[in-house]
Amino acid sequence: MEETIREAIEDVGFQATLIEDVINERSSQVALETEEAEVYYDPKILNYSHLLEAMEDIGFQTMLISAGEDVGKIDLKVDGLGAGNSMQIIENSLQTLPGVQAIEIDPELDKISISFKPSMTGPRKFIKAIESAGSENFKALVYPQGKEKETHREDEIKKYRSTFLWSLVFTIPVFLISMVFMYIPVINSQLDTKVVNRLNVGEEPMQPTSIQFISVLRAAGSPDFEGNGEGKTSDAIAKLMDLEPETAILLTLDDHGNILNEEEIDSRLIQKNDVIKILPGAKVASDGLVIWGTSHVNESMITGEARPVTKGVDDPVIGGTINENGVLRVKATRVGSDSALSQIVRLIESAQLAKAPVQKFADSISKYFVPLVIILSFSTWLVWYLAGVFHGYPESWIPHSMDSFQLALQFGISAMVIACPCALGLATPTAVMVGTGVGASQGVLIKGGQALESAHKVNCIIFDKTGTLTIGKPVVVKTTLLKSMVLQDFYELIAATEMNSEHPLAKAIVEYAKKIREDEEDPVWPAARAFESITGYGVKATIKKQGDNNWKQELNIGPEYCNSS
Structure with a gap:
């Protein structure tokens, strides 16, 4: 039955997967790049502490x-935490609070x-x-946010930069000796007689070997080879988290x-x-419901909606x-990890955990291919070494700066470097991580490596205009005058009226009027009196032009008076 339904769905162009298959396949995911793991478990059998x-x-x-459930998390900094028996005192005090997990x-x-x-x-x-x-x-x-992880990332980058510079110091002489000298x-003959013959180690093995093995030992303690890539992703997530204000105004209200x-x-x-007070121009501190007041809220950074919402x-x-x-x-309804912004961040982090199909394929073949490559590389070295010992090939094949052991070692290393699929295993997760991070910084959320792959x-793209093809704020794009009037005079009266309004569309109209009078750096608008804003209809006022002692006829701006966008 399940297969029949799945085939029917796939016949019309959709990919279908049983939920049970997804759960079994994604029982655990580990991302070495972000040092995170995602585990699916049955809460009836164990909990996250296990x-x-x-x-x-x-x-x-x-x-x-x-x-992954109704559980929040907070990090607190406590001065003098390690002194005496303070840890036990604090832990006992916190455990008495209901809801502490x-x-x-x-x-x-x-x-x-x-x-x-x-x-x-x-x-x-x-x-x-x-x-x-x-x-x-x-x-x-509250513990400084991201400080510990940021410090760790900077230390990682410094460590790998230092390793690279030291490797470069040893690599330059090797390059000069093997590729230039x-x-x-004259120099080549001196190298043969004074260096090669005395040391009997050839031109290259000593320094390249030191570079190879020292680099490997330095990296053995940490599998993260993509410090800078991780940094780009962390920066993108940090930009999202920066949308949250640092402070909030908490109100204490009585029953009335x-x-x-x-x-x-x-x-x-x-x-x-909690009841939070949001001032004009300030960021909303938490997801919630308005219990008092009216305003317009710019939600373009979250929803993409260009026009502020009443x-x-x-x-x-x-x-x-x-x-x-x-x-x-x-009134705050969703806080901490439950907020919409935190869920967006969690979506990006989950996308980085999800493996692309090509990465899954690389991981599956690596189980068998890597041991096979090592065996073949060792066999290559052994065959060529034994052939050299027993004179299985002409001695003229051996370069004058080498012996049969070094020649065989070169062949064995070449086989390992060329055949090993490590590049695929490292490049794919790095590309997914950096791609999703850069996309997030540009306002594009990518749901994992499968979407990227x-x-x-894709041969057809459908755009939702709102917030996708717009710039996130209202602007005037066209003006139609219903009476014979000079456009500059018209906008002079319009701007004089709308500058008294706090409506987002009023701000757009005033900005457009400034562009019309671009010859003036800070234009002065005529005086207005009897200004009135009528919700849902527009505004009206009486305008007095500069240099004119008489007040002009009442000016009405609204849907039934003005056809300006």
Whole structure:
């Protein structure tokens, strides 16, 4: 039955996969480039703490990123964490709070990682519990975001740069000896008599061998060969996270909705059901619902919608969007990892974990091909070495700077370097990681390597105009005058009126009017009185032109008066 349905779907051009097959295939995924692993498990049998223990038992330091359920996570910095028995005091204090799932303490970094249920508790309660624990004067604050990972990445890049420079120092003499000096008769003869004959090691083996083995030993402790590529991806994700404001204004309200207290807090300390005040021009601090006020919110950075959206009571807002005008009070509904912005980031990170089909193919053949290549390379060396020992080929085949062992070693190394598929295994995940990261920085979300690999088959692209082919803000593109009037005079009256409005379309009209009067750096508009904004209809005012003592006829701008876009 399942196969029949699958074939029917694929016959009309769609790829179909059973959910069970997906779960079995993606039971675990590991991305060495981002140092992350994604594991699917049955919560009835084990929980994520068991997985953390299993990883640490085999020698890896592991930290929970997301539990894939209603679990939040916060990192706190506590001064003096490692002094005395403070760790035990703090841990006991936190464990008494309802909703706390797991506590990890790193005394070297003065860091506490807490996993919790956002519906039951939140980070402000943790800070209060820590600072009031025992007789100690603990001071807790949110741990600097991304600092630890950024420092680790910079250290990795510095290490590989140093290795490259040292390798370059040894490589240049090898290049000169093997590719330049050997063609200069005087120098070549001196190398043969004074260097080669005395050391009896040939021109090349000593330095290349040192370069090869030292580089391998330095890299053995870390499988990450793509530090700079990882950096580009991290930067792209960081740009997305920068959409979130650093601070938020927390309101304390009474039962009648009156403000009792305003407090500026770190936006990462926002808890579910908090009431946040959003000022004009500020970023919305959290996903939530408007409980007071009206405004226009620019959501283009999240939805791509070019025109700001009108928001009123009970309307949803998205964290990271910009409040254009008006003051809003927002009740937080989704915080931390549940927010829309965090889900977008998680989508990008999951895309980097997903293996492209060609990478899966490379991994499958590597299980058998790599051991086979090593065996064939060793066999190549052995056959040529034994042939040299037993004079199986003319001695004239051996270069004057080598012996039979070195000639055989060259053939064996050549077979390994040429035949080994390591380049495919390394290049594919790097290309996926960098491609998804660069795309994210340009506002394009790519769902993994499979989408990238399939892109060459695309022969038709369908665009959703809104936010895709527009620039994210309204602009005037055409003006039609219904009366005989000079365009500059018309926009002089229009701008004089619209500059009193906070509507996004009004701002676009004023900007266009400035372009018409481009000969003036900062144009001065005529005075306006009796200005009135009528919601849903437009604005009206009485305009007095410069140098004229008389007030002109009332000017109305709205759908029924003006056909300007």
